[in-house]
Amino acid sequence: MTTTVTPPETKPVEKTKRPRLPKSARAGGQLHGGPIAYAILIVFTLVSLFPLVWTAIAASRDNQRLAQTPPPFWFGSGLFDKLEIAWKDANLGEAFFNTTIVAGTSALTIVFMSTIAGFAFAKLRFRGRGALMLIVIGTMMVPPQLSVIPLYMMVAKLDWTDQLQAVILPSLVSAFGVFFMRQYLIQALPDEIIEAARVDGASSWRVVWHVVFPAARPAMAVLGMLTFVQTWNDFMWPFLVLTQMGNPTVQVAVAGLGRGYTPDQSLIMAGALLGTLPLLLVFAIFGKQIVGGIMQGAVKG
Amino acid sequence: MATRNDTAALPVKGGAAPGRPPEDAAAEKERRRRDRLSRRWQRDIRWSPYAFVSPFFLLFIAFGLFPLIYTGWASLHQVELTAPTDMNWVGLRNYTRIFDDDFFWNAAKNTLTIGIISTVPQLLMAMGIAHILNYKLRASTFFRVAMLAPYATSIAAASLVFVLLFGRDYGMINWALDAVGINPVDWQNDKWPSQIAVSSIIIWRWTGYNALIYLAAMQAIPHDLYESAALDGANRWQQFIHVTLPALRPTILFTCVVSTIGASQVFGEPLLFDANKGTSGGAEHQFQTLGLYLYEQGWVAQHLGRASAIAWTMFLILIVIGIVNYVISRRLRASS
Amino acid sequence: MRARIRTARKAMVVAAVASLGAGLLAGCADDGGNGGSDSSDGxxxxxxxxxxxxxxxxxxxxxxxxxxxxxxxxxxxxxxxxxxxxxxxxxxxxxxxxxxxxxxxxxxxxxxxxxxxxxxxxxxxxxxxxxxxxxxxxxxxxxxxxxxxxxxxxxxxxxxxxPMAICYRTDLFKQAGLPSDPAEVGKLWAGDWAKLVEVGEQYKAKAPKGTFFMDSPGGLIQAILGSEKEKFYDSSGEVIYKTNPAVKAAFNLTADAAKKGLVQSQTQFQPSWNSTIANNKFAAIACPPWMLGTIKGNSKPDAAGKWAVAVAPKGGNWGxxxxxxxxxxxxxxxxxxxxxxxxxxxxxxxxxxxxxxxxxxxxxxxMPEVTGATNEMTGDQKIGPIFAEAAKAAPVQVIGPKDQIIMQGLTDNGVILATKGKSAKDAWESAIKTIDNKLDQ
Incomplete structure (x- = not known):
């Protein structure tokens, strides 16, 4: 741990070296957004959030009201009742716990595996690199809709039905993550830093730990978020291997909501809303991690 | 893994081996230590890349390979979902029949048009949004989180919302169009409106997703590049063109590849856009994509053999697209 | 400063690795014991x-x-x-x-x-x-x-x-000059689905503005075929839907009704179809008992008691x-x-x-549970006996493995097109092309 290659403290030095620029001339990450930027973002945010908000509105209304024109634009009075019914009927407490384990394990493992694999593909030289990378990309090209059938045969043979590892382990095969990290590190990790670390006698593992991980942090956060959401919302596969009585994930648990001659849309929406809310929390945590600049000083080094 | 590596370190070892007078014991010890380090170093350089990529491949072999082999094998057979291990050899028939399969080619055309209508604006908008998000902003975490809200919204909820939005008689969009005096559009049943509607769901769902990917890459662009560009008198737009875009090239390539693959496999959005009519993608298959057609063949019609052949044909088409792309870009590079 | 960052980072990684391990362990160990149902002996x-x-x-x-x-x-x-x-x-x-x-x-x-x-x-x-x-x-x-x-x-x-009956809106029937008493209404079309379509034409002649006679072409053809002894398969298990005259007749009758504007251009159970219930847009619907539940689920409160159940032209089953x-x-x-x-x-x-x-x-x-049954949507009408009769009159229908695919093709890729201006022949061609492609292994 003593001979780390953490970049030397260069920030103050840089500042003095650099000629001060008028604020308007500085660029990129350092610029403050103007009113137009905010306007665009606000419009975009509204469009992004609208269906989610409307989900909440729908959850607060009954079917008859939803079927009328004009449709409701504001909340009715039933939201909390419906949320409570959905929570109890779908037994969401247990489902949240299971899904957190599934999505958390998948996200952390994929981020870790993808980062080291992406680093190897981006920056290390080894025989078969090109071919292996093509295989990685190739695995993304086969449409996944059918794979679940043979995969289920495997899981049935292993007798893993109703067990969480049946959901977790297959989800870990993420060519997307490897490819993403490779492309990111090609750009974000200058060869000079790795060489510098090598000259200092750092092992590959140490390079990963002290150079690659810090450089990859924004991408790791984004990959973590994307993977977490994907696993959290996955339905088809968990639905095949889990039941509501065993270890349901959230999507499996809410699949039974609203049953009746006419599906009770508001209850379905209440379940969907409850299923989404924890994600927003996770985003807020990961979202803060998308901050670059850690390598800024080291780039020159 | 341990023993074989020694060969790699042999020359070093050989160079250090000859005996030395005993008084040099300390130096000898030091040398041995260095040899050991050097051997380890060699081993590390040589094998660590494989160690780093191995988790992915091990998991792939464990959970990804069998499904691929199974679907490949099934594509040469007549197999039904009701008995997926009961196979009847038909050779390449499932592939050859695709040539005369109007539904396949219709779906291929729809996939192409929906793919273009959805992917191009989506990536351009994502780039713009990422650029803005890269500014110093108040509440930047909030905006970043909001970007991903569409991806997080459960598909069931989103589809219900969009069906209500695009409904012909009672949908909000037609209601709004009516308010400004435009005739209602039959979003589900007319060809182009339905494709536009499906594309807009795709755009809504994936723009923020791609924006975050771009944003992460933009965060890695050193500030001094912008500063020197600014010193050279480049305005914001020129900085974006001459600094941001070139730096982002690997990530742009990534999103293009992933979006192309994703567009070729689109199936959730058209499926849910017409939830109760199931998988036919509209009464006249007007927005049935290849992914949806594949799903229909496999899960509804239950012909695993045919569906597998469609899946592998889609794979082959992507490979061809990839090769063409590669050749063209090489030509372009060579000529320039 | 640096030390703190490094410790923090280390702590984060340790936490990550720990939770990963814990997750895997929990995932593997927790095999549904608390759920109960799947523990080895139940x-x-x-x-x-x-x-x-x-x-x-x-x-x-x-x-x-x-x-x-x-x-x-x-x-x-x-x-x-x-x-x-x-x-x-x-x-x-x-x-x-x-x-x-x-x-x-x-x-x-x-x-x-x-x-x-x-x-x-x-x-x-x-x-x-x-x-x-x-x-x-x-x-x-x-x-x-x-x-x-x-x-x-x-x-x-x-x-x-x-068991299938026809549910209809008494208020709309009255406004269109049709009888509203269930027994009389049943007589209007007794024994023949074509008569039902004729009643539809009468309805249309004086229909309240903006309303249709029936809810959807899919509902109509489903009802007609539900009363046939043979529809898509014969008793030896052969697929005969293309050559069975009963299927063709049902298709043409429905397409005809669609052409005449007697049915809405809707697909059942879609949100927009639900809306037509809420907004009182049609007067009659092929109606197994569960359909009353669907109607109730989508109706405004003031529609309660305005419906009635009449015997269908022929007994059949749906669901x-x-x-x-x-x-x-x-x-x-x-x-x-x-x-x-x-x-x-x-x-x-x-x-x-x-x-x-x-x-x-x-x-x-x-039993009194059936004979005395009423429904909120149909007021005090005793609906049990009508459905009981329909259940007993339903034929022992030959059913086949791919019935659902064939029916879906006929409705969603077939008769619905007739409501959009296609000829019955074109709609039929379109339907069988879709169906044959799905049936062909």
């Missing part, structure tokens, strides 16, 4: 847990039947896994059946899928005709037949059926469910006992009272 606290897999609308639990059975059998606990949509439920069930894994003690099968399950998965399911206490004569003969294999094994016991017991279930014997009890006439009658799932046991048709 035994929790001395009780045997029977797991029941259902979809959609069955409502046993809501009708209090589980509680009642648990009271009668203190050593039994019932747990259910319900999926709202059969489109999700059935493919998963098929996967579970073909691999013989992940099956619950009791699995429901919809009538649209029962022929396929009977034809292809019978070896994985118990022969319920041999279960103690099961008496074939308690069920409608056609209902029993639907779940019986060629070699005489009955793999599922019937719960409800969907219904079976309960099967997979051989690989954990408590086969107990499950069989439970299913036998649950589908017995008394329980069917209780279910109908709460749930409008019409019984498949004819002995219930004289």
């Amino acid at each position: 035994d929790s606290g001395g009780k045997t847990t029977i797991s029941v897999g259902l979809f959609g609308t069955m409502g046993f639990k809501e009708a209090g039947l589980y509680a009642e059975y648990e009271k009668l059998n203190p050593k039994i606990k019932i747990e259910q896994n319900v999926v709202e949509r059969n489109e999700n439920y059935y493919p998963a069930l098929l996967n579970h059946l073909t691999t013989n894994s992940g099956l619950l003690d009791v699995q429901a099968v919809e009538v649209a899928n029962i022929a396929e399950v009977t034809a292809t998965q019978a070896d994985k399911l118990e022969d319920m005709s041999k279960a103690p206490g099961v008496d074939k004569s308690k069920w409608l003969p056609w209902k029993w037949q639907q779940a019986t294999t060629k070699d005489g094994k009955t793999i599922g016991l019937g719960t409800d059926v969907g 219904g469910t079976f309960l099967t017991v997979p051989k690989s279930g954990k408590n086969v014997k107990e499950a069989q006992k439970f299913v036998t009890w649950l589908t017995a006439p008394e329980q069917q009658a209780k279910l109908f009272k709460v749930q409008a799932s019409f019984p498949s046991a004819p002995s219930t048709y004289t």
Whole structure:
């Protein structure tokens, strides 16, 4: 741990070296957004959030009201009742716990595996690199809709039905993550830093730990978020291997909501809303991690 | 893994081996230590890349390979979902029949048009949004989180919302169009409106997703590049063109590849856009994509053999697209 | 500063690795013990847990039947896994059946899928005709037949059926100058579906503005075909839908009605179709008892009591469910006992009272639960006898494995096009092209 290659403290030095620029001339990450930027973002945010908000509105209304024109634009009075019914009927407490384990394990493992694999593909030289990378990309090209059938045969043979590892382990095969990290590190990790670390006698593992991980942090956060959401919302596969009585994930648990001659849309929406809310929390945590600049000083080094 | 590596370190070892007078014991010890380090170093350089990529491949072999082999094998057979291990050899028939399969080619055309209508604006908008998000902003975490809200919204909820939005008689969009005096559009049943509607769901769902990917890459662009560009008198737009875009090239390539693959496999959005009519993608298959057609063949019609052949044909088409792309870009590079 | 960052980072990584390990451990160790149903012997606290897999609308639990059975059998606990949509439920069930894994003690099968399950998965399911206490004569003969294999094994016991009638709006009929009394209305079209379409023309001549006679072309053709003895398959199991004159006639009659503007251009159960119920846009609908539930679910309160039920031109069936017991279930014997009890006439009658799932046991048709039944949407009309008559009049229809695909092709890729200006011939061509492509292995 003593001979780390953490970049030397260069920030103050840089500042003095650099000629001060008028604020308007500085660029990129350092610029403050103007009113137009905010306007665009606000419009975009509204469009992004609208269906989610409307989900909440729908959850607060009954079917008859939803079927009328004009449709409701504001909340009715039933939201909390419906949320409570959905929570109890779908037994969401247990489902949240299971899904957190599934999505958390998948996200952390994929981020870790993808980062080291992406680093190897981006920056290390080894025989078969090109071919292996093509295989990685190739695995993304086969449409996944059918794979679940043979995969289920495997899981049935292993007798893993109703067990969480049946959901977790297959989800870990993420060519997307490897490819993403490779492309990111090609750009974000200058060869000079790795060489510098090598000259200092750092092992590959140490390079990963002290150079690659810090450089990859924004991408790791984004990959973590994307993977977490994907696993959290996955339905088809968990639905095949889990039941509501065993270890349901959230999507499996809410699949039974609203049953009746006419599906009770508001209850379905209440379940969907409850299923989404924890994600927003996770985003807020990961979202803060998308901050670059850690390598800024080291780039020159 | 341990023993074989020694060969790699042999020359070093050989160079250090000859005996030395005993008084040099300390130096000898030091040398041995260095040899050991050097051997380890060699081993590390040589094998660590494989160690780093191995988790992915091990998991792939464990959970990804069998499904691929199974679907490949099934594509040469007549197999039904009701008995997926009961196979009847038909050779390449499932592939050859695709040539005369109007539904396949219709779906291929729809996939192409929906793919273009959805992917191009989506990536351009994502780039713009990422650029803005890269500014110093108040509440930047909030905006970043909001970007991903569409991806997080459960598909069931989103589809219900969009069906209500695009409904012909009672949908909000037609209601709004009516308010400004435009005739209602039959979003589900007319060809182009339905494709536009499906594309807009795709755009809504994936723009923020791609924006975050771009944003992460933009965060890695050193500030001094912008500063020197600014010193050279480049305005914001020129900085974006001459600094941001070139730096982002690997990530742009990534999103293009992933979006192309994703567009070729689109199936959730058209499926849910017409939830109760199931998988036919509209009464006249007007927005049935290849992914949806594949799903229909496999899960509804239950012909695993045919569906597998469609899946592998889609794979082959992507490979061809990839090769063409590669050749063209090489030509372009060579000529320039 | 640096030290702090490094420690923090280290702590983060340690936490990450730890949670990863914990997650994997928890994932592997927690194999449903607390859920109970899947622990190796299905035994929790001395009780045997029977797991029941259902979809959609069955409502046993809501009708209090589980509680009642648990009271009668203190050593039994019932747990259910319900999926709202059969489109999700059935493919998963098929996967579970073909691999013989992940099956619950009791699995429901919809009538649209029962022929396929009977034809292809019978070896994985118990022969319920041999279960103690099961008496074939308690069920409608056609209902029993639907779940019986060629070699005489009955793999599922019937719960409800969907005997078909026509539900209509008395207020709209009156405004259009038609009779509104159920008996008179029934006479208007007795015996012939074409007469129903004629009534539709009369309705249209004086229809209240903005309303249609019927809800959808799909509903109409489904009703007509539901009353045929043979529709898509003949008794030897051959697919005959293209050559069966009854199918063609039903298609043309529906397309004709669509051309004349008698049916809405809607697909049933889509949100926009739901809206037409809420907004009183049509006067009549082919109507098994469960459809009254659908109507109720989508209607504004002021529509209550404005509907009535009349006898359909011909008796037929639309919908219904079976309960099967997979051989690989954990408590086969107990499950069989439970299913036998649950589908017995008394329980069917209780279910109908709460749930409008019409019984498949004819002995219930004289019970007060059926004879005295009313519905909120139809006011004080006694609707039980009409449905009972329809159930008894329904033919022993030949059903086949791909009925659902063929029906969906005829409706969603066929007659619906006639409402959009295509000729009946073109719509038919389009439908059979879609269907043949799906049938062709």
